[in-house]
Amino acid sequence: MAAADRQRPPFVAMLRDSALAAVVAALLAVPLLGVRLVDNAGGLTLDYRLPLVLYAAAAVFAGRLLLSLAGHFLAPSFRDMTVSLPRMPRNSLIIVGWVLVAAAVLLPWMPFAERNLVDKLTLILIYVMLGWGLNIVVGLAGLLDLGYVAFYAIGAYAYALLSMHFGLSFWICLPLAGLMAALFGVALGFPVLRLRGDYLAIVTLGFGEIIRVVLLNWQAVTNGPNGITGIERPTLFGLSFSRAADGPTFAGFFGIEFSPVHRVYFLYYLILALALMTTLFAQRIRRLPTGRAWEALREDEIACRSLGMNPVTVKLSAFAIGASFAGLAGSFFATRQGFISPESFSFIESATILAIVVLGGMGSQIGIVLAAVLLVGLPEWFRDLSEYRMLVFGGAMVLIMLWRPQGLLSRREPTILLDPKPASAGATVP
Amino acid sequence: MLSVEGLHAAYGRIEALDGVDLEVKQGEIMSLVGANGAGKTTLLMSICGAPIVTAGRIVLDGEDLAGVPMHEIIRRGVGHVPEGRHIFPRMTVLENLRMGGYAVDPKHFSADLERVLALFPRLKDRLSQRGGTLSGGEQQMLAIARALIGRPRLLLLDEPSLGLAPLIALQLFQAILGINRDEKLTVLLIEQNAYQALKLADRACIMVNGKITLRGTGAELLANPAVQAAYLEGAA
Numbered sequence: 001m002a003a004a005d006r007q008r009p010p011f012v013a014m015l016r017d018s019a020l021a022a023v024v025a026a027l028l029a030v031p032l033l034g035v036r037l038v039d040n041a042g043g044l045t046l047d048y049r050l051p052l053v054l055y056a057a058a059a060v061f062a063g064r065l066l067l068s069l070a071g072h073f074l075a076p077s078f079r080d081m082t083v084s085l086p087r088m089p090r091n092s093l094i095i096v097g098w099v100l101v102a103a104a105v106l107l108p109w110m111p112f113a114e115r116n117l118v119d120k121l122t123l124i125l126i127y128v129m130l131g132w133g134l135n136i137v138v139g140l141a142g143l144l145d146l147g148y149v150a151f152y153a154i155g156a157y158a159y160a161l162l163s164m165h166f167g168l169s170f171w172i173c174l175p176l177a178g179l180m181a182a183l184f185g186v187a188l189g190f191p192v193l194r195l196r197g198d199y200l201a202i203v204t205l206g207f208g209e210i211i212r213v214v215l216l217n218w219q220a221v222t223n224g225p226n227g228i229t230g231i232e233r234p235t236l237f238g239l240s241f242s243r244a245a246d247g248p249t250f251a252g253f254f255g256i257e258f259s260p261v262h263r264v265y266f267l268y269y270l271i272l273a274l275a276l277m278t279t280l281f282a283q284r285i286r287r288l289p290t291g292r293a294w295e296a297l298r299e300d301e302i303a304c305r306s307l308g309m310n311p312v313t314v315k316l317s318a319f320a321i322g323a324s325f326a327g328l329a330g331s332f333f334a335t336r337q338g339f340i341s342p343e344s345f346s347f348i349e350s351a352t353i354l355a356i357v358v359l360g361g362m363g364s365q366i367g368i369v370l371a372a373v374l375l376v377g378l379p380e381w382f383r384d385l386s387e388y389r390m391l392v393f394g395g396a397m398v399l400i401m402l403w404r405p406q407g408l409l410s411r412r413e414p415t416i417l418l419d420p421k422p423a424s425a426g427a428t429v430p
Numbered sequence: 431m432l433s434v435e436g437l438h439a440a441y442g443r444i445e446a447l448d449g450v451d452l453e454v455k456q457g458e459i460m461s462l463v464g465a466n467g468a469g470k471t472t473l474l475m476s477i478c479g480a481p482i483v484t485a486g487r488i489v490l491d492g493e494d495l496a497g498v499p500m501h502e503i504i505r506r507g508v509g510h511v512p513e514g515r516h517i518f519p520r521m522t523v524l525e526n527l528r529m530g531g532y533a534v535d536p537k538h539f540s541a542d543l544e545r546v547l548a549l550f551p552r553l554k555d556r557l558s559q560r561g562g563t564l565s566g567g568e569q570q571m572l573a574i575a576r577a578l579i580g581r582p583r584l585l586l587l588d589e590p591s592l593g594l595a596p597l598i599a600l601q602l603f604q605a606i607l608g609i610n611r612d613e614k615l616t617v618l619l620i621e622q623n624a625y626q627a628l629k630l631a632d633r634a635c636i637m638v639n640g641k642i643t644l645r646g647t648g649a650e651l652l653a654n655p656a657v658q659a660a661y662l663e664g665a666a
Contacts (some may be wrong), residue, residue, distance in 0.1 A: 297531075
């Protein structure tokens with residue numbers, strides 16, 4: 001935008017732009033709002049509601065104009081809307097991280113903690129864990145995976161089926177489910193090795209759908225759309241959280257009164273532990289050759305080949321390890337719900353997890369927590385807003401992408417530092 | 431050390447190399463000079479195992495490289511500095527160098543790091559800076575330093591002077607000469623900057639349309655009137 005344009009507001013252009021938007025809105029509103037089918041005694045008739053179309057057009061006109069004016073006066077241009085956070089010292093993020101962990105551990109003991117809150121936090125933590133897991137694939141290795149929910153589903157079904165048919169306990173099934181998901185990760189990895197970016201995204205999307213459709217139609221094994229019910233609940237070293245069980249119960253062992261809340265809290269700590277394991281693993285592996293190779297592959301594949309890296313093994317390991325965390329989360333999901341069906345593993349789940357990773361700032365662990373709270377937590381708390389929820393959600397996403405197109409927290413921390421002086425000279429590269 | 435015999439390579443039906451013979455001897459700098467599209471980079475990629483070779487042999491230290499994947503060739507002691515630098519922009523210089531040691535025993539890293547930093551002192555001040563923030567010349571130094579961390583016996587350089595100011599390019603060539611003389615590292619250099627490349631070279635080849643048309647020592651080719659007319663007009 002030229003400087004001259006900024007001094008004199010281009011009102012004419014704004015009006016023209018707004019009018020155009022209003023026309024488009026009117027055209028869209030005619031079929032959406034303007035016509036309604038009415039079920040009369042004599043059959044169906046059309047009811048025309050043209051004022052509604054005009055209202056919609058007027059609203060869009062006013063909104064568009066206001067937006068242009070706001071854009072003109074408040075921010076010189078939309079490009080300048082991006083805000084940069086103050087550069088925090090390296091250690092402060094680590095401190096924030098530990099404070100968050102401490103808060104998460106202590107939270108159920110707080111006076112305001114009640115079952116509902118802990119339940120919601122458990123749900124958020126599932127997505128945090130999924131986000132951290134997907135971050136290995138997308139954020140570190142740069143492989144855009146739109147079918148991540150498939151591994152989540154595989155983990156869930158792996159646990160449900162193993163527990164149902166072989167009576168294996170949750171703790172035995174957990175690693176098996178992770179392993180199973182990792183195997184499927186490799187199975188997906190092989191055919192897509194040559195693909196990158198959008199092409200990879202499309203194939204992984206297809207893979208996610210294939211898994212869901214198989215779960216839906218393989219009646220004999222998965223019980224199809226009816227799902228699997230009565231999945232065994234987890235135990236704490238063999239202590240059951242039921243009121244009465246064959247074995248010892250948690251309440252009985254500790255001599256406290258039975259309360260269903262115990263299980264809720266137990267599940268909360270379980271997913272907290274699993275999620276922390278995921279992030280600690282991700283932090284650690286970034287500093288090891290495997291993790292560094294993932295990041296290098298994301299940056300420049302040609303260079304990686306020139307350095308003697310075998311992209312096949314590097315990509316497969318990223319897929320497998322990322323998938324295994326989804327598998328762990330999946331079996332937790334199954335044991336928490338006690339019921340799973342293909343419905344829980346639709347594409348929108350993959351999209352949500354990916355949105356969490358992108359919004360959080362690819363590769364940022366704390367950013368993902370923030371994004372999970374925003375994307376999963378807020379819609380849960382604002383259920384009262386019912387259908388406006390998605391509208392607010394969409395609007396929030398647009399705003400965030402305008403302000404922080406690179407995600408909430410996107411600074412990449414170096415994995416090795418010079419010993420004596422801290423790395424501070426690095427300028428940020430978007 | 432490296433010998434290429436009757437190499438043909440093609441991209442689909444387009445023939446890029448038309449019977450190339452090349453011998454690189456231990457400890458020398460061999461320069462390969464040619465215009466755009468002459469097949470220089472294709473030759474280098476073929477040596478690195480790109481699956482475009484249709485006929486001929488590539489032998490490294492007596493071993494035929496046919497069918498050996500690129501990462502394995504690199505691990506056998508070939509350092510490759512790709513055309514256009516290809517450093518990791520979001521990683522720090524130190525991390526870039528660390529990646530250079532991906533295929534070698536990590537116990538060598540600290541000694542190797544000191545060695546390459548002595549060679550390119552400019553990088554020393556930039557260690558914690560992100561690769562993408564370096565200047566073009568520094569990026570090229572980083573790319574070469576990174577390849578050296580991989581402890582190659584044969585270094586393949588693909589147009590290191592690409593897009594660099596003449597003075598920076600000169601420094602770079604001096605550094606390459608230094609590596610060759612001090613560490614006895616064999617170098618195969620591909621260049622369009624014919625004057626510098628020939629001046630540096632022990633032996634050199636001129637490549638035109640997928641064939642090597644002239645061979646000789648660097649000095650011989652520099653003095654050759656045909657070479658002067660085609661590549662050195664106005665230079666020197």
